[in-house]
Amino acid sequence: MNSLLLTGGRVIDPANRLDSTADVLILNGKIATVGPDAMKQAPPHIEKLDASGLVVCPGLIDLHVHLREPGQTAKETIATGTAAAARGGFTSVVCMPNTSPAIDNAGTVALILDRAKRDGVVNVFISGAITKNIAGEELAPIGGLKRAGVVAITDDGHCVQNNELMRRACEYAKMFDLTVMDHCQDYSLVTEGVMHEGRWSTSLGLQGWPAAGEEMIVARNILMAELTGARVHCQHLSAAGSVDLIRAARKRGVPISGEACPHHFTLTDSAIAGSEKFWAEDGKPLLSLNPQLSNVSPPSWPAYDTNFKMNPPLRSVRDREAILEGLVDGTIEILCSDHAPHCNFEKEVEFDYAPFGITGLENEFALALMQLYHSKRLSLADVLAKYTVAPAKLLNLAKGTLSVGADADLTVFDPDREWVFERTDTASKSHNNPFYGWPLKGRAIATIVGGKKVWAEQPEPVSV
Numbered sequence: 001m002n003s004l005l006l007t008g009g010r011v012i013d014p015a016n017r018l019d020s021t022a023d024v025l026i027l028n029g030k031i032a033t034v035g036p037d038a039m040k041q042a043p044p045h046i047e048k049l050d051a052s053g054l055v056v057c058p059g060l061i062d063l064h065v066h067l068r069e070p071g072q073t074a075k076e077t078i079a080t081g082t083a084a085a086a087r088g089g090f091t092s093v094v095c096m097p098n099t100s101p102a103i104d105n106a107g108t109v110a111l112i113l114d115r116a117k118r119d120g121v122v123n124v125f126i127s128g129a130i131t132k133n134i135a136g137e138e139l140a141p142i143g144g145l146k147r148a149g150v151v152a153i154t155d156d157g158h159c160v161q162n163n164e165l166m167r168r169a170c171e172y173a174k175m176f177d178l179t180v181m182d183h184c185q186d187y188s189l190v191t192e193g194v195m196h197e198g199r200w201s202t203s204l205g206l207q208g209w210p211a212a213g214e215e216m217i218v219a220r221n222i223l224m225a226e227l228t229g230a231r232v233h234c235q236h237l238s239a240a241g242s243v244d245l246i247r248a249a250r251k252r253g254v255p256i257s258g259e260a261c262p263h264h265f266t267l268t269d270s271a272i273a274g275s276e277k278f279w280a281e282d283g284k285p286l287l288s289l290n291p292q293l294s295n296v297s298p299p300s301w302p303a304y305d306t307n308f309k310m311n312p313p314l315r316s317v318r319d320r321e322a323i324l325e326g327l328v329d330g331t332i333e334i335l336c337s338d339h340a341p342h343c344n345f346e347k348e349v350e351f352d353y354a355p356f357g358i359t360g361l362e363n364e365f366a367l368a369l370m371q372l373y374h375s376k377r378l379s380l381a382d383v384l385a386k387y388t389v390a391p392a393k394l395l396n397l398a399k400g401t402l403s404v405g406a407d408a409d410l411t412v413f414d415p416d417r418e419w420v421f422e423r424t425d426t427a428s429k430s431h432n433n434p435f436y437g438w439p440l441k442g443r444a445i446a447t448i449v450g451g452k453k454v455w456a457e458q459p460e461p462v463s464v
């Protein structure tokens with residue numbers, strides 16, 4: 001049961017600095033052997049997966065996902081969200097607490113763990129709220145949340161504005177060995193901003209969300225990490241100044257970290273002026289780096305398309321470059337999607353009124369490979385580390401490695417597979433994604449959780 005032999009793949013396990021052709025034997029849901037002995041030790045009649053020409057790596061982890069259950073199941077459920085994760089090559093996700101009710105109490109944690117066991121296709125880890133009802137006024141019971149099983153705390157979607165309250169949250173988190181993750185947004189600077197404050201917000205007549213609105217809270221979080229010794233992790237970084245602040249703080253040993261989402265290091269604010277404007281200027285480097293994009297007519301979309309509205313917003317070329325630089329020099333250790341499903345009717349309104357957020361689980365890996373690996377900015381192992389060992393380490397998850405005895409969570413993928421991401425090509429309940437119609441490069445072929453194939457491009461394996 002839950003046993004599998006993967007043969008002939010290029011096995012990349014950043015946690016063990018392994019990158020070579022090898023067989024992987026999974027027995028009873030655990031990694032039994034990696035290397036030349038795997039074949040010899042495999043019992044007869046074991047199910048086999050021919051991975052030749054493919055990469056085999058520890059199952060990808062996305063530590064920033066909105067599953068919307070309980071309370072917003074018209075947008076997504078644990079069943080559909082984890083099915084989308086599996087299609088994208090992810091074996092573990094961390095869900096955000098801005099559900100209804102919020103994950104600010106042990107009962108909601110228990111409910112989600114129960115549903116995830118019943119409906120989940122991949123592992124679901126839970127982040128709890130920092131404050132009651134994510135209202136930013138009174139601390140949630142952080143010790144109780146930890147006992148109930150949360151792996152981190154965050155008010156994601158919101159940001160604790162009161163610095164004294166944030167200090168107490170950090171002190172409790174340190175006491176309970178939890179990471180504090182923060183959606184960095186200074187409300188007094190951002191006010192009603194809906195897109196990056198700059199040239200395009202002016203010409204489109206939309207209210208700006210200045211980069212300083214993020215940088216202010218990143219700076220605050222560095223001071224909090226320094227003051228309390230707690231691990232503080234800045235979510236979905238979008239601004240150049242944030243990267244500079246974190247780089248300098250990490251150099252002097254502050255326990256601060258950051259994550260980046262593919263939309264922030266692929267697109268810019270000019271995309272909100274429509275595809276023509278984007279491809280004429282900021283999109284040009286994408287076309288030259290990705291011949292498959294320029295071989296066909298590049299994807300098109302209208303101005304004010306609400307699928308380009310997210311929080312924090314798409315920023316300038318300079319910011320996009322700074323995020324890429326931060327990923328390359330290791331300042332930003334973690335990649336994730338901020339998968340944020342919304343119903344069509346919610347997004348089909350004027351730009352000002354649409355909710356922030358886009359889905360991402362099924363296309364984020366390809367975009368990360370295109371912008372980081374195919375562009376020759378990073379090695380494949382370095383990209384994979386940001387989706388495996390780094391998030392596992394940040395949150396103390398016993399995941400992200402192919403060490404003998406580890407849970408047999410694996411992703412099998414083809415880094416060179418070219419495909420077009422179609423609107424019909426999703427397991428998510430929602431379709432708020434700006435990348436439909438995009439030719440992408442790199443795709444998961446099989447997703448294995450606890451030794452069980454939960455998604456595969458070719459459903460019928462070869463049995464011997």
Ligand SMILES: [Zn+2]
Nearest residue numbers: 156157183311
């Ligand atoms: Zn957020």
